[in-house]
Amino acid sequence: MLEVTDLHVSYGPVRAVHGVSLTATAGQVTLVLGANGAGKTTSLRAIAGFHKPDAGSVWFDGRDITGMAAHRVVRRGMVLVPEGRKIFLPLTVEENLRMGGYAAPKGSVEKGIEEIYQTFPILAERRHAQAGLLSGGEQQMLAFGRALMSRPKLMLMDEPSMGLAPAMVERVLSSVRAMADTGIGILMVEQNAEAGLRIADTVAVVSRGETVWTGTADEARDSKAIVHAMLGEAALDGV
Amino acid sequence: MAESAVGRQTALLAMEDVAVHFGGVKAVDGITLEMYEGNIYGVIGPNGSGKSTLLGAMTRLTPSTRGRFLLDGKDYTRVPARNVHRMGISRTFQTVRLLDDRSVRDNILLGLDALPKQTRKETAMQVDEVMERVGVREVAQLRPDELSYGMQRRVEFARAIIGRPRLLLLDEPTAGMNTAERKEIGKLMRQLCDEGITQFIVEHDVEMMVETCDYLFAMNVGKLIAEGEPQDVVRHPAVQEAYLGKGAAADA
């Protein structure tokens, strides 16, 4: 359902991404791995319409959406859980969730909110608190819940487990898996490779702005050594 | 090791019955603990259990509702937050807080700016050295908003250690890094500890905590639920349930 081919993105003179290709399929979890600064975030943002790619193409649901503005991409059913949460800090928890449902059909909002409160009871408890007061992990839950509110067909997630306690990582990842099982496509960047691999179907490794390896999760698990080596090397030279 | 010293050596930092309440929210609720020089302490606990708040209270940025803080046996509960850094307590933040229109190098130097001249001369590290160790040498002149998230965290880390604090408080220093990178940072923490920097780390990566820390605290809803050797703490049933979610994972 998502087909990204040979994406190139730059920040002024800095070529952050040059040659990332990714695919995501309905009902499957695609895991993107890569070192710090490899260009994962940049790729995701470009796909979701926050950044205009210099070259390459993004096809979603049979249509070319390369360079389409973010708010239109959302309406087509693709949503991004951004890196660093990007919660609306002065708004309340509930208002944040409502915002998530902005593009969703009217009737579904109340129901969606209730569902999210059920998954994350802590959010229900603090529903009228300003989101800025939540702890880091609570905010991460809110970001995840907010994205769910739009009832996406495809969800892009930039490190959804960041800052979450192990129990919560389990809960989030298993609900991600459950979503995929209902037919939603997932494209997920995850530093916690082990946890990510547990729920992933396919894996892509990005290094220095390029896709360098793709395969199934099983292949990746088997060739763990390869992936590790790749990540390790990247980590060593620090960029 | 920590417990062997109890009773003889004064704790580097001690807390007595510390509580931080926000209206009805009891973020930290009666914590008593001690930390001794030369160790790495870790804190684990579910989201919202009060770890960051505790860190904030230790640096006095977050006012505490009750309790006492002692550094070298001296009460600093009433010392204003701005003086805490000078006393040798340095911290990082859970969300990256860097100056966006200053270079990486400048951001790191900020860690020295308000220290007494003498400290700067005698104990501080060289900025180039710090950048090298943390792995941001290559990007010294760039601005933080030109860096990826993981790199920004490293800059934050570098700023906290450049003044060679006696006690280093780290709030999820490796969030957003992969396993290999975490190992790197873990190694660096160990080195720093050997150089005499006592550390207090909030982290969710249990594996890394067990590997790196000498002593572990576990928190839940504002209270300590376990402490001791990392292995033991992780195996503690209360921790297993509240934090690692063995029960929760099963029914998910």
Add this chain to the structure above:
Amino acid sequence: MQDLLNVVTLGSIYLLFALGMALVWGTIGILNFAHGATFMFSAFVGHLVTRETELPFLPVVAVSVLVGAAIAALTQLLAFQPILKRSKNQHAAEMRILIGGIGVAAIPLALAQHQTRSSPFGFNSSYDAEVMDVFGLRLTTTSAVIIVSGLAIGIGLTVWVRRSRQGLALRAIGVDAETAAGMGVNRTALAFGTMATAGALAGLAGALLTFQLGAIAPETGDQLLIKAFAIIVLGGLGSMAGTVIGAYVLAGAETLVLNLNYGTWVDAVSFGLIFLILLARPQGLLGRKEVRRT
């Protein structure tokens, strides 16, 4: 009693003017310094039109409202939107929007001053205010219209911003426009619409105020601008209800000082009052405290 009515009338005048400004400032963070010029110029166009042909009340108001909306829309399109596009975030754009507004404001002001040589201008309208006697109080029809529309629009906007989907989206844009776009908000269109609405309100205020006062001068907008600024901050930025209250507080203070015959101290007392209120409530009367945590 009559004094109270005067306070309400004056307060409603301030309110009408301030509402448009508060709407864009309190939600999408655009502090539009061209609001005063928009206000003045829409009345000025009404003046030019009625110089050709005498018109009744409503058409004059309609002309001003349309002109106001058009000016604000153009301002947004040609100045504020490009500024926002070229800034990293809302915070970085704030100051430039302020300055951009100052620049934009200079243009209609210069044009009107050039045309009128700064003498006051009014409407040539078949409408003539009548004095009504309501429970023994004197009230002109224009004042009645101003009071009713000021309160109605004030309350309407308060509810809209608090409760509606778009109101929420506007506030979200003000916090982080990019992330709001990521939720499916067409921020450009929404911001554009809001600015146009604010401009229409400025035009409405321009027309009604000119009817009420008989004439305004090109500089009148500037004088109201600073008062509106004060009112919005006093009420608490982001709270439309605060703006409503702020307008009446300021009007009350001014009227009181005038009635006590300390005419030259009006500004000192009313701004002194604002000063004191802010000391007691640093976030304004109904503003929310900005919270941050470590």
Add this chain to the structure above:
Amino acid sequence: MSDWYAMNVVLIQTTLTTLLLALSIQVPIRFGVFSFAGVGAFGIGGYTAAIAMVHLGWTTWPSVALGAVLAGVVVFALGLVVQRLTGLYMGMATIAFTLIVSVVAVNGGELTGGPGGLFGALGEIDTGHILAVVVVVVAVLVWTEAKGMGRRVDTVREDPELATAMGIDVARYRLASFAISGVIGGLAGAITTLLRSTITPAEVNFHMVVLALTAIIVGGARSWLGAFIGAVIFVWLPTVISFVQEWEKVVYGFLVAVAAIYLPNGVLGLIKDLVHRLRTRQERARMAVLQEKG
């Protein structure tokens, strides 16, 4: 050359006094305090100096010094009172202060000359004197911008809590910015007044706040050099564009708006960005090579 100087001596002097005024607004903003008390200080400094000369018969420089010191003390005291306020709430409170200064001058009777102001305070000041004052002021400011001090100031502005965590006494820096702003504003007022021999309450107004703000935003808000660029632009612009005659204000407005759109960090920011690009070109190239290699 000397002929040119003679024709433009007023413009040159005005550039310098405008620079001082702009700095008195820029300093607090750079320290993260949205204070416009500098314009109030301008009024206090100007009136004090004029009163010292006219009523007390003092000579020029003691009068200027008295004006600067008094303005510094008053604004510092104001800072003590309002230090709790943040953002535009602080802006409003300090604007209120400024307007109150003006009202007090109107009502000051013999002492301040009432609404007509004071006149006849012609000091012995030439361009060299002003230049010397400016050099001293700028030297102090350069110190607050350089190295560690500059970083601390930036941190106090951008993230006060981080600053506290880094051991910086935020409150002290903010208060210091009030005192500095007061003294500089006072100097600007005293010198301007004694140069032109009069001061009136009407000058101490919101318009002046707008002028100073425009100058620093267009010039560059982060450094004295930006204020200087801004002062030069806004003092000389009318002369440069005088060929457009009655459309001058229109052109002015247009240029200000264009600057707001295209110069995110003012003229100085433009220069700095270029320098940054050049300086980091190597690092970027290195990174690019690394990426290519991988």
Add this chain to the structure above:
Amino acid sequence: PEAGGSGGGGIEKTIKIAQVQDQTGPIAYAGLGASEGAELAIEEIEQQNFLGEGVKIELQKLDTAGEIERASSEMNKAMGDRDVDAIIGPAATQQAAAVAPLVGRQKVPTVFTQAGGQGVVINDYTFRVTPPMESYYELAVDYLDKKGVKTISVLYNATFPTFAELGEKRVPQMAKDRGIEIVQSLPVQMTTQDFAGQSQQIARKNPDALVMLLIAPQSVTALRQLKDAGYDNLIVATSVQAAGNIKEAGDAANGLVYPVPFSTAMDGESSAAFTEAFRKKFNKDPDPYAADGYDAMWFIARAIKASGDSSREGIRKGLAQVAKEGFTGAMGNLTFEGNDARIEGALVQWQDGKEILAQ
């Protein structure tokens, strides 16, 4: 540079006069009007060969744009230009007061128009052709006296220097001299826009007459609101209401009386001639500011003729001499107190869109 000629140089072929007045901004009307008046005067002077065969006067307009700084810098430019022989100086008191000491230093004869406050005519080089309002405001109070008015209210803009002076000192004094009682004195400020409260207070007191000292837009509002409040006794205002500034008040302005230094309704010979010539040249009625410019320019021309010297020093001497004798211009007979003009003025009444002499 050494400014001004050394005198005794005769009359040059081209005389350059700089007009440093507002051409744009909030008080542009004063400068623009004066420009028109001055241009008319120049045309007449040249046609009559008043200064000799073929002597031309060049008028250079420098815009002060309503700002004191601009006024000083433009004045400085004019003074620095050695070809400039005399200056018609700023019309706003604050601008004029700021440049008055400078022209004294640089020794450039300067004739101010308007600028009715203090601190303007302060040395040998400063002259003023528009009389300060208080010098002819007696006309208005006399009129009240004649009409048998016993009680008055004063509504005045106390932040406008001229009105503050009139409202607080002069009018009370004049009223006292004539046995008129001031029952109410209501100060407002420049930014006051709504006069509902004051109007009702006045209507309640219902004095025989109201002295209204307000700036242009304020007067329009006040007149309307006074009417709405039910006050319809006599109202006297000021020359600020001239030049059609009261037009927008419509019927509410009918019967308003105010003293002016000049009005098209004035029936004096020189005034009527000016009005006619102006209408012919510009196809519209002259306002008082045009009369200012006209008289200022003629003042300078007469001065040159009197001293026979068009250098700066010559003009200064000439101006002083003409001032001693006085002359007749658009504003009627001008006499001088020192360098400061005085006139009889006229009391006019606004009736159905135009000024007529009040009776």
